[in-house]
Amino acid sequence: MNSHLLDGRYRILTVLNTGEVAQTYLVEDTSLPNSQLVVKQLRPPSNNSQTLKVLRSLFANKAKILEKLGQEHDQIQKLVTYFEEKEEFYIVQEYIPGNPLTEEVLQGKPLKEDQLISLLSEILEILVFVHVHGVIHRDIKPANIIRRHSDNKLVLVDFGVIKEVITTTVGKSEYLPDEQIHGTPKYNSDIYALGIVAIAAILGLQANDISKLKSQKNRLTSEILWHNQTTEVSRKLAKILNKMVRFNYRKRYQYATEVLEDLKQLKNNQHDQQEQHQKNLWLIVSCIAGCITLGVWAWFLQSPKLVSNAQKLYQQGVSKYEVGKFQEAVEYFTEAIELDSQNALAYNRRGDTFYRLGDYQKAQADSSKAILLNPQDANAYYDRGFCFYQLGKYQEALADYNQAIKLDAKNPFFYYGRGITRIKLKDNKGAIGDFSKAIAIKPDYTEAYLERGILRRRLQLKQAAINDFDAVIGINPSDAKAYYQRGLTQAANQQKDGAIKDYTNAISINPKYIEAYLNRGDIYSDQGKQLEATEDYNKVLQIDPKLTAAYIHRGLHRFSFGNYKGAIEDYNQALELNSQDAAAYNNRGNAYLEMGNKKAAKEDYSQAIAINANYGLAYYNRGIVRAKMKQKKGAIADFQKAAKLFQNQGEKDSYKDAQKELAILQNSVPVNNSRAISGKRSKN
Structure with a gap:
């Protein structure tokens, strides 16, 4: 009927059905004479390249699922293959x-x-x-x-x-x-x-x-x-x-x-009469065969019902899982396993549920059982990999993800899991490669873009990071985290207005996005917008009155505008919530120093050092106050310690500041104009 061969091999014999979105043909496979197959042609609503890229991945994933169903059940139409031609999608199925x-x-x-x-x-x-x-x-x-x-x-x-x-x-x-x-x-x-x-x-x-x-x-x-x-x-x-x-x-x-x-x-x-006949027959059989045979027959007759009940319990567990009732789901999966101890799927699902409940040990044990029952279950290795990841056993997690990928090399989630594990193992290049592979398989995989973007930002690949966050927002414009992460990257690029816009978008999507408020407040503060910054910090404290970081951020803001008393009040509140917060002591010390209370400042810096012996800023700032108090020997010791810590931590500018103060002291130059380093370095 049509000289054109679909996918270079399928000749259309007749049109079976025509619709707005799909058209179905009866075709012949020219490589197999006299064969008949059904081809469904699906027309995308748009030929936009990004849309097609996403649809291509989704289409392939769904087709693979149907392909597996048809292979495993004789009463489900088999999917032979699938392909794309001229920006339209086709599935080839058996003709029944x-x-x-x-x-x-x-x-x-x-x-x-x-x-x-x-x-x-x-x-x-x-x-x-x-x-x-x-x-x-x-x-x-x-x-x-x-x-x-x-x-x-x-x-x-x-x-x-x-x-x-x-x-x-x-x-x-x-x-x-x-x-x-x-x-x-x-x-x-x-x-x-x-x-x-x-x-x-x-x-x-x-x-x-x-x-x-x-x-x-x-x-x-x-x-x-x-x-x-x-x-x-x-x-x-x-x-x-x-x-x-x-x-x-x-x-x-x-x-x-x-x-x-x-x-x-x-x-x-x-069929009561038929049942009664079966009971009579059963009575005869039981009398003849005796108790042992009776037990065997009873098991034989009941086992299908047990399996059916186990399947029902399993599905009830899945239902509870899907609505977030994880404890109830565990109970159903457990009952299913008690009825059918060889149910690998129930072990796998129960393990996933334990994972959601935060019981990673039990989750790992269930995944291991599922693997034992079905060593070819790639998903069980994937699940156990996440359990090992949460337990901090990154090498074991990596081994499981490798095995999952070996069994199913086209599953994007397996590459994602291995990617986040490689970050923990400091294999940043490998992690980026895994996220990229996951995206290649599943072009709408927003989590993979997001993790790759965060990693790229940390590696100072700022434009590449922004490209990743742009991709997430393009796929899902309501992803608050993508706006927030792009805002962080823009702030690092000194693109402060762009960062403020991104933080604002994140907040509009999630009005309780604390980190976005804090970071937007910091930029407002740096720009001299005192009222706007204060409103953001106050909003955070309205959302969470016991958030120590919010008091520290607002304290730094007040300090920068000369409100030292207000800053001290914020640091006092932070320390009341967390008496071991070294940054709060250091920053309060700065405020005391600006108010001329050198003794209180020195005590706060010393307390910060007692909590964190590697706190370079606190050593530096204590050196400043000791120099002002004419305690030259102690000041030199503090600057030397600060310089060493700054050097080890890669803080080049701070290292130069410490070296400069040492040179001043060693040359006996007056130090009255020296200032403590801004506490903004100490934000959470």
Whole structure:
């Protein structure tokens, strides 16, 4: 039909479906004669290069997830490959000879109850697998469920997760629940959609009746009113279907396993006679085989239920984890493990939950167990790497990240973890390389840009750092931390107005961003804007009245404007909160010295030195006051100590100041004009 070969190999045979965002073709792979495949073409909403770069990475990540699902479950459409051509994205999937479920339902003829239960159970079994792997189908409807000719099994096709990568527009499917329409799909959004399919099937509706069905709602609760339309539906089945399509997702079934369990009980009740026959047979078998055989058979019959319950508990744990109820999540994962001790996924998830709770030892133990059960689980190594990182075992963390990358070299998060670990190991070049690799794989990875930018700033690569922070803001204009970090970099470049603008943006996004207020206040103070600086420091103290650093910053500000009494009050408050704050003693000493109280100043410098024996500023300042008090020998000793510390710490200007004071003393030149070094060097 079309002479053009997609990706140089796929010949279009016919158009299967056309939409605003996607078009679907039946194609032949020219390298495999007589082969038939399905190709879905996705059109991005924009050809902007940055947008395409982000979409390219997201598309590849989602495609890999679907590829894995199809490989591991026979009733999920297999994804063969994916590619990009002329700034459009394509996925190639297996063609499944069979009939869509629309030919079994939506035909104006109701299904019998046992038929519906069987249909629902088979689809729910597939959804259990999908949800356990962290995927939401997002487009459950009869057209996306195929009855395969070869074995008469149902196959789930056309996952909406890929299409939603390309467009943020939610489809107009009559099967979508309210939360998905508003862009926040849950796992049980799939259950809702399947519930609508089931109600349509049991009522014998036609396709154009679905919208009418959803419009028949209780005005107060928004629940669909349907089960009064027929007397053919049992009360228990109606109750199950109603719970599947509850308007509020919190009141709906949370897991596919829950629906399966209720359907199983309903089916059992409908087959009481068959159950009684099985019990009689069981009694005969038990009498003949004896207690040992009885135990074996009991285990055999119960074990599937145990595994099913373990899976249900696991999903409940995931649900609690996702809403931040970590302690409850731990309890569910623990119960799941007790029922199924070989559940590597439950160990992995429980370990992640312990990590969130700050119990890194237990998190590390669970990750190790998950690795023992499944040595090929790259994510378990990644999780354990973070545990080792938090425990300060950086070499062990590095080894785990290396193994994770060996197992999955295209996972950006693994490179990020190794990058932050390399920073701790002083391997800055390696860290930048890892962050760059993570960004290459995932171009919208804001955390990687941010960490690379912070590291570049520390390495004095200021423009490169700004470029990284610009990238974060371009991807997410509401990232307060990116504005703050760019502000720090601009301040280091003496671009003070730009820094103030960035701090202001950070504050507008996060009105309680203490560090942004403090740094903006410092720049205002340096610019002589006394009122603006004071307002920023006061705002910080309003947010946190017990923040020692805020009193020190405001004290330095007051000192710079000659308000020595006010500065001393701030330092007193800081010391009341933290009696071991050496900077507060040093800075108070400066204020006392300006007020002419040399004795109090000397005592404060000595106290700062007692707390921090490597405090070069305190030695220097005590040298100044000792020189003023004519204590030449002590002053020389202090300047010598200060000079040595400044030299070791790379403080070149301060080192020159100390050497100058030594020369003055050694040449017996009067020192009355010497001043203590500004305490601004002592900010937190």
